[in-house]
Amino acid sequence: MISASKSSHRDSSAKALRNTSFWFAAVALLCLSMADLDISTPNPWGELGLMAAGALSPTVWSWPTLLTSLANTFSFALQGIALASVVGFLMALGYRFTLVRAFCAFIRSIHELFWALLFIQIAGLSSLTGLLAIAIPYAGTLAKIYGELFEEVDPSAITNLPSHSHTGSLSRSLSRFCYTVLPLAWRSMATYTSYRFECAIRSSAILGFVGLPTIGFHLETTLSEGNYSEAAGFFYALLLLIATLRFWLQKRLLPLYLIGAFYYLPPQAQTSWQLVKRFISEDIVPAPLRGQANLNAESLGAFGQWFNQLWQHQIWPGLVNTMLLGQIVLVFTGLLALLLFPLNSPLFFRGWRGFGDAILILLRTLPEYLLAFLGLLIFGPSMVPAILALGIHNGAIIGHLVGRHTDELTLRADVGTGLNLYFYEVLPRIYRQFLAFLFYRWEVILRETAILGILGIATLGFYIDSAFEEFRFDRALILILASAMLNIGVDNFARWLRQRLHLKSMPESL
């Protein structure tokens, strides 16, 4: 009987998903064996205890400082997302052109902290730097989302319009667009933009870690000094700001807040064209090529040597570590998401779902950079804090979405409960969607992995930060470009995988 079944053919739609998952996990295990997982602090539990004690006894040392930094955090985020949505919308109109797509992919592949580090060199620690650091990468992201939403819209709305003999006039296609595609996509655009605003507040807070006057600045100072009670005060203020957004940030008040934000923190900088010109024409030009009016064999040879040095000592190790850590984080994120999604599922936590989802949203709200910073204080510099921080943050985001996805499942009346329900009914059904979310998030995870280098983990961010500290902007630029190329490459690979595995590729709110 069993031998008979062996002779029959096996044809499973799950095979590709299973194999892909297996190889991802296997590679992650291999990476884990090569990763630096040392815990170098003498007493991690003691430090954790101090933090917990601080978290339980928050204090506010100066209310004006707290409120100013909150207002700054909010203003940067609102200005940034406003500018980003306008620019992103304009770019989305041309999203079918490869060049526009590539440009959007490029500007969003560079993390806002890297943009900030670049603009600080030109415009100092100014409000203009904060605005641009957020607006530029977010414009790239929003352009992509808007562009994809426009493509998703039911095409019959446009094709049903009466056709004209001389179509193609820009004004006519624009009015068609405003009557069909735009209203159809509007709701999703608004939802997505408001979700991105929450992310922008996190980004804005984090900009403080490189010196801008947002809440991250005070978090970094107080945490570094071990002043955990005060840090908790700032931290809770940030959480409160994000948690209460929906109550006071209403659509019709938005113009008012926007005017307020620009009035309170007008984007300006103490800079001069001379400074900008010097930065572009000298500082970021690779050292061997500086001041050379025309290239000759000698300078090219010197450049080759310079680049080779940089490649061997910084770019390559940075890339390897970023990919290594990124792979571990990706799989860890996936595992956590699968563990956490029942918290937001009516199939598992019927009565407690609101509470469970609140936990996921709280974990999602914690900026990953801040989590990693805390982890670093507890465990010392290694990949452990990065893995935990990125895994928790991203795992909660994907867990929340997968849990919400289980709403749509209709199960037969006599299904089991507990683990039987989880493994036999729910997991197989949501796995495809789960992988889609995870692969969609991959690019973001990798970008965050690179940025955590600023905290001392030897990913690309570490070398970029060091280059900025040594005022070697030429190196910094090449390294930033390398991290951008890596992100673009991974994003393309993930898209290829999603298509190959027939995964739904709409982003929802990732």
Added chain:
Amino acid sequence: MSSPLFEFTNQRLTYEGRLVLDNLSLRIYPGERVALIGGSGSGKSTLLKALREQCPDQIAWCPQQPGLVPMLSTFHNMYMGALHRHSVFYNLANLIKPLPAAKRAVSEIAQAIELQHQLYSSVDRLSGGQQQRTSIGRALIQERPIFFGDEPVSGIDEYQSEVLLNLIFQRHSTVVLALHDVAQALRVCSRVIGLKDGAIILDAPSAELEASDLADIYGISDSSLNPSRQ
């Protein structure tokens, strides 16, 4: 006669808050093979659900919407009917790699319902009829004394469906089926219950009935309701 397995006296049955069957009185005894017939929306599924709630642990249930897990194999979808008989660790191990005892139990039934060659294909690669047989297989493996089926063979050809129904009768002492094929209901069941407009309009041993007696139940005009023959 022994005491009834299922009993309703003057019962009101609702579906999503809407009254479906009113003033319902009904008894089903062990050993009976009952066919429920009636047009769509006549309350067959609601009645089956209410009956099921009377002793859920005794009933192998084969729903109209199979609710299979598309990407799992036929083997796993059928084995799901036996989850409650094993420890969760056994179930999880069997999910990763089919275990010998589970394989024996499932392939015995798979052979009977002619799915042995599709056992390790995922069910989304199966035809509609094969999926329906998988759903029957999942009910058979529950090994319970009573079988309830809501149109269990609706998508399967006449010859095949009779083979499957006989298999169900062999393995269960009491069977209640919602069927749309009146002739088939008369052929295979011992008792026929007809539902229309929120009431039982016919309840008789199939030996006393002919297909023409049942025409009313699907008839367009609702003026000539048959009195209930108790």
